[in-house]
Amino acid sequence: MGVMVVHLPAFRLERCGWSADDSVCLTAEWKSATRLTALTPRAVALGLRHGMSASEARAREPDVLLEPLDDAGERIDRLALAESLRHFTDRVSLLWEDDYALDITQTAHVFGGEAAVAEQVEQRLRDFGHVCSTAVAGDLLSAAALARCKSLAPDAELPDLADLPITALRPSDELRLSLATVGIERIGQLSKLDAASVSGRFGREGVRLYRVARGEVFHEWLDVCEETLPIRVPMQLGGAIERMEPLLFALRGAIAQVCEQLFARDQLAIRLAIRLTLDSGAVQLMRVRVGRPTRNTQTLLRVLKARLEGLKLDAPTTDLAVEVEEASGDGGIQPSLHDRTEAAEALPDLIARLTDALGEEAIVEPMLVDSWRPEGAWRDGEVDGAHRPARPSTMKVDPVERQWRHQAHLAPPRPTIVLPRPQLLDVRERQGRPQQVHLTRGWQSVVEAAGPERLQGEWWADDRGFDRDYWALRLRQGTAWVFHEQERWFLHGWFD
Amino acid sequence: MFSMEEAISEALSIDALRARIHELEGVRVVSRRIPSGSVAFDALVDGLPRPGIVELCGPPGAGTTSLALDLVRHQPAAAWVDFERWLYPPGIAGAGVDLRRLLLLRPAADRGIWAVEQVLRAGCFSLVVVSEPPPLRRAGHRWARAAEAGGCTLLVCRGRSHRDLPADMRLQLDGHRVAVARNRGGSLGRSADLPERPEGIDPWV
Numbered sequence: 001m002g003v004m005v006v007h008l009p010a011f012r013l014e015r016c017g018w019s020a021d022d023s024v025c026l027t028a029e030w031k032s033a034t035r036l037t038a039l040t041p042r043a044v045a046l047g048l049r050h051g052m053s054a055s056e057a058r059a060r061e062p063d064v065l066l067e068p069l070d071d072a073g074e075r076i077d078r079l080a081l082a083e084s085l086r087h088f089t090d091r092v093s094l095l096w097e098d099d100y101a102l103d104i105t106q107t108a109h110v111f112g113g114e115a116a117v118a119e120q121v122e123q124r125l126r127d128f129g130h131v132c133s134t135a136v137a138g139d140l141l142s143a144a145a146l147a148r149c150k151s152l153a154p155d156a157e158l159p160d161l162a163d164l165p166i167t168a169l170r171p172s173d174e175l176r177l178s179l180a181t182v183g184i185e186r187i188g189q190l191s192k193l194d195a196a197s198v199s200g201r202f203g204r205e206g207v208r209l210y211r212v213a214r215g216e217v218f219h220e221w222l223d224v225c226e227e228t229l230p231i232r233v234p235m236q237l238g239g240a241i242e243r244m245e246p247l248l249f250a251l252r253g254a255i256a257q258v259c260e261q262l263f264a265r266d267q268l269a270i271r272l273a274i275r276l277t278l279d280s281g282a283v284q285l286m287r288v289r290v291g292r293p294t295r296n297t298q299t300l301l302r303v304l305k306a307r308l309e310g311l312k313l314d315a316p317t318t319d320l321a322v323e324v325e326e327a328s329g330d331g332g333i334q335p336s337l338h339d340r341t342e343a344a345e346a347l348p349d350l351i352a353r354l355t356d357a358l359g360e361e362a363i364v365e366p367m368l369v370d371s372w373r374p375e376g377a378w379r380d381g382e383v384d385g386a387h388r389p390a391r392p393s394t395m396k397v398d399p400v401e402r403q404w405r406h407q408a409h410l411a412p413p414r415p416t417i418v419l420p421r422p423q424l425l426d427v428r429e430r431q432g433r434p435q436q437v438h439l440t441r442g443w444q445s446v447v448e449a450a451g452p453e454r455l456q457g458e459w460w461a462d463d464r465g466f467d468r469d470y471w472a473l474r475l476r477q478g479t480a481w482v483f484h485e486q487e488r489w490f491l492h493g494w495f496d
Numbered sequence: 497m498f499s500m501e502e503a504i505s506e507a508l509s510i511d512a513l514r515a516r517i518h519e520l521e522g523v524r525v526v527s528r529r530i531p532s533g534s535v536a537f538d539a540l541v542d543g544l545p546r547p548g549i550v551e552l553c554g555p556p557g558a559g560t561t562s563l564a565l566d567l568v569r570h571q572p573a574a575a576w577v578d579f580e581r582w583l584y585p586p587g588i589a590g591a592g593v594d595l596r597r598l599l600l601l602r603p604a605a606d607r608g609i610w611a612v613e614q615v616l617r618a619g620c621f622s623l624v625v626v627s628e629p630p631p632l633r634r635a636g637h638r639w640a641r642a643a644e645a646g647g648c649t650l651l652v653c654r655g656r657s658h659r660d661l662p663a664d665m666r667l668q669l670d671g672h673r674v675a676v677a678r679n680r681g682g683s684l685g686r687s688a689d690l691p692e693r694p695e696g697i698d699p700w701v
Contacts, residue, residue, distance in 0.1 A: 306614075345618040351599075354614060358607055361659035364600040378585040416561040416591060418584040441555075478557015493584060496561035 002108055005084070006100040006121055012038040013078045014130050016067060023415065030067040037069055064428070090115055090264065099147070101140055104347030122469050139214045141169050142434065145187070154260040161186030161213070169209050178202055184304050187213045231265075231324040233257045240316030244308060247276075247317060251304060252297075254322040259297045260341045262327065271326040277319035277405050283312060288356065291348030293328045299349060306353050332343065372457040373466060374418065374492065413472075415481045418493035425482060427489040434473055434482070441477065448474040452484070530622075530649070533570020537563070540686055543678055545623070545664040547644045553657045553677075554669030560653040563667075563674065564589045566623050567651065568598065571623045575599040575615050579608055580628040605630045609657040612650075613638055619646035630662040 008129035010020060018024045018040060023047060026038040034054040036043075046061050054066055078094060087094045088111065091103035104117050110210075111117045118134040125132045125410045135146035142161055145168035164187050166179055179202070185189050187413035202403040233254045241247050251274070251297035262269055270293050276284040288307050294300065355363050367381040436443050468483040472495065479495035508622055529543035537543075543682070544550065544567070551559040567573045569592050581602050603611045609632065613623050616639060624643075629652065632639070635670070641644060642660045643650045657666055657677070666678035675687035 038677060094635075129612055204554075347618065347620045348617075349615065349622055350618045354601070354611055358603045358611055359602070362601060362603045362607075362611075365603060366595050366598075366600055368586055368595070373587075374584075407557040414584065414587040414590050415589040416584055417556065417582040418587070420581050426618065434524060475557065477555050479561065494557060494561075495587075 002114055002136055003138070003140045003143045004048075004097065004101070004102045004104050004114070004118060004121070004134055005140065005143040005147040006125070006132055006134050007150070008098045008100075008130050008132045009143070010040065010131055011076060011078075011081075011098050012069075013040050014313075015074065016070075020131070023063060024065040024067060025057060026069045027066050027218065037067075042195070047399045067073075070143030080124040081125075081128070082494065085121065087124075088121060088324035095140075095144060095412075099144055101143070104108070104136070134213065134425065139212050139216070139320035143211070145169055154441060161215070162186065162187075162191060163489070164188060166209075169212060171209060172205060173349045175202060175205050175209070178206075191215075220456065231258055231327070233323075234319065236319050236320040240318050242316045247320070248305060248308065250309075250320060251322070252301060256297050256301050256323060258322050259295045259300065262295035262324065265327075267324075267327040268295050269327055270323050271324075272300070273323045273325045274304070275323070276312070276313070276317045276322045277321075278313045278315040279318055282314065284317075287325070287349070291350065291353055292346050294349075302345075303353055303356075307356055338474075370483060372455050374414070377414075412470075413495070415495045417496045418481070419491065422483070422492045425491045427482070434471060437473060437475065437480065437482070437489075437491075439475075439477065439480075439491075444475045444477060446473045446475060455483075503546065503637070509675075532567050534566045537567065540674065541665060541667070541676060544649045545680070546649045547647050548664035549640055549650045549652065549681075550642060550660060550665040550667070551657060551661055552651065552653045552667050552669060553655065555655055558601065558669040559670050559674075561627070562591065564627075564651055564653050565593055567623060569593050571621070573597045573599070573621055574623040574625060575601065575621045576625045576627070576628040577601045577603065577608060577612050577615065578597075578627050579603070579605060579630065583627065609635045613642045616642035616646045616648060616650060619648060621648055622652060623649050625651045625653065629654065632658070634660075636661040 007299050008014075012026060013022075016024075016026075020041045022040050023042045023046060024040050025032050025036045025043050027223055028037040029035075030037065030051075036048060036054065036057055037493070038050045039048055041066060046064065048057050048061060048064065056259045057064055057066065058492050082092050082094055082100060082393070085100060087101060089104050089107045091099045094369075095101050100231055102117075104114065108114045108117050110121060114136045118136060121130055121134055133147050133150040135143045135144035135150055145161060145164050148168060149164055166187055166189075169175065169187060171179065179185075179190065182201075184193075190210055192208065193336045195207075195210070199207050203208075216356075225412060233451060234253045235251055237246075241250075241287075258269070269286060269290065271289045274288065278284060286307065287375045290299065290303055295460075296342060341442055351363060361380070363402055365381040367377050369377055371377050428436040433449055434446050436445050438444075449471055452469035453471075454467075454469055456467040457465070466485065468485045469481045470481065470492075473482055479496065480491060481493040482489055482491050484490075505566060509565060528546060530546045531538055532544045550564060554560045565588055568576070574597070577653075578600060579602075583600065585600075588598075601615070609629065612624070612626055612629070613635070615620060615621065636658075639650060652661060652663070657668070663678060664680045665676070668675045668677045673687055
């Protein structure tokens with residue numbers, strides 16, 4: 001494995017336009033004070049230190065320039081630099097604050113070998129205005145240690161790893177203190193320890209550094225910080241577009257580019273943002289979510305087309321941009337045993353499309369609720385399209401669910417359709433029992449009446465208390481579910 | 497008013513005409529009967545047409561929902577588009593339907609017709625039930641093509657039959673008796689009592 005580490009000792013200040021000869025420090029809020037977080041070599045030479053409070057730095061050096069850290073801007077620049085380094089390999093990782101790691105195992109030969117890659121990387125970064133040093137090793141930590149050492153003494157011969165201080169391997173504070181306690185200050189000293197004692201005393205991290213110190217090559221990629229620039233494909237339309245068809249045509253090309261980039265990064269899109277720049281200068285933003293992560297061009301186009309069909313442009317569009325707002329790694333798709341193989345569209349995609357078009361409240365997975373009020377006996381659950389297999393008969397039934405089912409079985413039956421709002425009903429009764437009801441077809445005689453079933457509750461809520469006597473009335477038309485409350489009769493549903 | 501013989505003759509002529517059109521267009525659609533899982537229903541009409549459209553007509557209380565639920569119960573998964581928002585989940589759970597395997601849609605009327613077409617065309621469900629849709633006009637034929645594309649059965653439950661739906665099968669329910677008003681493939685004119693309903697939804701059991 002060939003790992004190249006690129007060390008940029010002054011990146012944080014160089015991106016702001018400062019050079020090594022300037023007396024400048026970046027500050028950030030940290031441990032309840034404004035402290036120095038990045039320093040130029042000149043500032044270090046003047047006696048300022050990382051972590052020093054700004055007031056102390058000012059007292060020591062009144063002429064030092066203190067600039068607040070632009071966290072967001074720094075992040076964007078770091079990601080942009082990582083994107084630039086992808087020219088040499090797809091596997092680029094950000095390490096700590098000022099290092100990048102490139103896996104050039106498979107790509108070095110394309111550029112003429114490891115040395116040639118190092119030279120080209122350094123030249124590219126110099127063109128961007130950055131001072132850097134590179135080192136290639138079999139292990140990422142070794143390469144990082146060597147790159148850092150090279151930056152301190154660029155013209156000197158690279159020392160052996162064994163002669164470097166233990167801090168060059170970036171141990172955690174806890175491990176560093178543990179090693180210092182037993183007098184381990186150099187990498188070479190660590191390599192001479194007994195393997196069993198390292199494992200027992202310093203844990204997994206200690207074992208890792210121990211093996212690096214002994215020159216072992218690791219094939220695992222250390223993801224200290226995995227960040228990438230969001231995928232964004234802008235497209236100039238070459239004129240103001242008023243109709244949807246040419247816009248969809250342009251979108252097709254943009255989506256194809258987005259899918260190519262997703263493929264290169266081994267990612268799947270979950271949510272897209274479409275930004276339409278209008279003639280007036282305003283930006284119309286539309287977000288679209290897919291049901292199942294995908295990088296299939298046709299699937300994304302189908303989702304977008306369905307969403308755009310109902311869209312009305314406020315003004316002609318001059319530019320558009322497609323951005324992947326949320327993505328996931330490509331873990332493959334495991335179809336369910338119950339998936340219809342002949343389905344043209346996966347269920348999660350269908351649900352996402354319908355939710356987008358109809359609204360979340362229109363797609364429901366009903367869940368029963370323990371409530372005396374019939375209207376409150378169920379609620380909307382969240383639909384996610386996940387497969388839920390039917391419970392096989394041999395599975396042990398949960399005792400709580402078994403008790404609930406028993407109670408549900410004992411409860412009076414419930415109708416299959418219930419009106420959203422109970423309808424006032426004309427009823428002729430005798431001795432409290434309904435005899436005739438007036439429906440749309442006129443008066444109908446009650447053939448049989450089952451009830452009353454008293455349902456009451458929520459008396460503590462002034463406007464929500466209810467006290468109803470429910471009846472199931474068999475009529476010529478069918479069986480109606482009615483209730484009597486406060487001297488009035490209401491039709492509530494049908495046993496349809 | 498057509499007589500029974502005239503109605504059968506007309507149905508056969510229209511079917512023959514349709515088949516001829518498909519032949520000319522090069523489209524050969526094979527509709528087959530699938531056992532519904534309900535013994536009484538299959539005995540009456542020889543199963544569900546797939547792909548195809550079944551229309552259940554009857555006033556509230558006639559039992560259209562129970563019959564539809566009986567069919568839903570025997571499917572691995574189904575979708576129900578409830579335009580009127582009348583379907584009562586505690587009642588349908590009492591009918592033995594696993595709510596986790598039922599996707600319930602409650603769209604507004606103006607987008608609901610489009611939503612039904614999408615669900616049919618996607619082919620994710622073997623059975624799609626639509627209750628009390630608004631007037632369809634030409635949408636009925638789009639639904640038929642979508643059901644064909646998705647390879648599924650569309651079951652439409654409504655108070656009265658409409659000619660806007662090209663149904664393969666039309667069942668009329670009245671007073672807990674179901675009569676076959678139309679059935680491509682036979683059993684026209686047959687009738688039977690509705691299948692027994694589970695205790696959970698029948699107060700008279």
